[in-house]
Amino acid sequence: MRPESALAAAEVGGRSLYEWFGFWAPGAVVAMLLSAWLFREQFAELTTLRFLERRIAPFFPEFDPPAVTKWVARAAPHVFHAWRTRDLSQMSGFVTPRFAAALEARSAADAHLGHSRPVRFESVLKVHPLSAALVGQGPAPADVALYLRVELNGVDCVRGPDGRLVAGRDELLQLQQFWTLVHDGTQWRLDAVEEARADAQDLPKVTALPPVLEWRRPAPEGDEN
Numbered sequence: 001m002r003p004e005s006a007l008a009a010a011e012v013g014g015r016s017l018y019e020w021f022g023f024w025a026p027g028a029v030v031a032m033l034l035s036a037w038l039f040r041e042q043f044a045e046l047t048t049l050r051f052l053e054r055r056i057a058p059f060f061p062e063f064d065p066p067a068v069t070k071w072v073a074r075a076a077p078h079v080f081h082a083w084r085t086r087d088l089s090q091m092s093g094f095v096t097p098r099f100a101a102a103l104e105a106r107s108a109a110d111a112h113l114g115h116s117r118p119v120r121f122e123s124v125l126k127v128h129p130l131s132a133a134l135v136g137q138g139p140a141p142a143d144v145a146l147y148l149r150v151e152l153n154g155v156d157c158v159r160g161p162d163g164r165l166v167a168g169r170d171e172l173l174q175l176q177q178f179w180t181l182v183h184d185g186t187q188w189r190l191d192a193v194e195e196a197r198a199d200a201q202d203l204p205k206v207t208a209l210p211p212v213l214e215w216r217r218p219a220p221e222g223d224e225n
Helices: 003-038 040-056 065-085 097-113
Strands: 120-134 144-159 165-183 188-195
Touching: 040 065, 040 120, 065 120, 065 144, 065 165, 065 188, 097 188, 120 165, 144 188
Parallel strands: none
Antiparallel strands: 120 144, 144 165, 165 188
């Protein structure tokens, strides 16, 4: 092949490569951005799991994901009992004032309307830690909120005064809920439970938590040192 022919072939090949890259690169970028948007909750969960396991749990074991799952599994039957009976006595030690006030307001509204909530808890299937953030003055771990998606088996419905179904389905189903736990410096407390009808939105970045070396347990009562 003559030198000028080889040079021309290289130029054509180079143009083809650039044209190929120019055609596919924007599509690849769009696909990556779309995946990040569609699976943002899953990406947030992966980031949160790694952060809790590697940065926090070695020093504060109640932040370890399996420990969080155990806490939810212990709390869930009491939550359903309170919804069914409107009795908070079994939950007073592990809920925040905000949760207690919301439950009392909901119970009063149901009683006024003559509604009943014949819910039933079966089992916790999976707990997904989605994020965590400092929501008060701290110092952490106090006022650290942990945002969870909880998958469980149970019955969640509302019936009117005539017994007719008002909301939900009176059958055993897999339920999806968002739970918010807030740490009081010593232990977790349940702050909110909501039905999860879609992916979580506007989750805070777990990496924005204060460095773990700045975290402090509250001093025991009577300990002035």
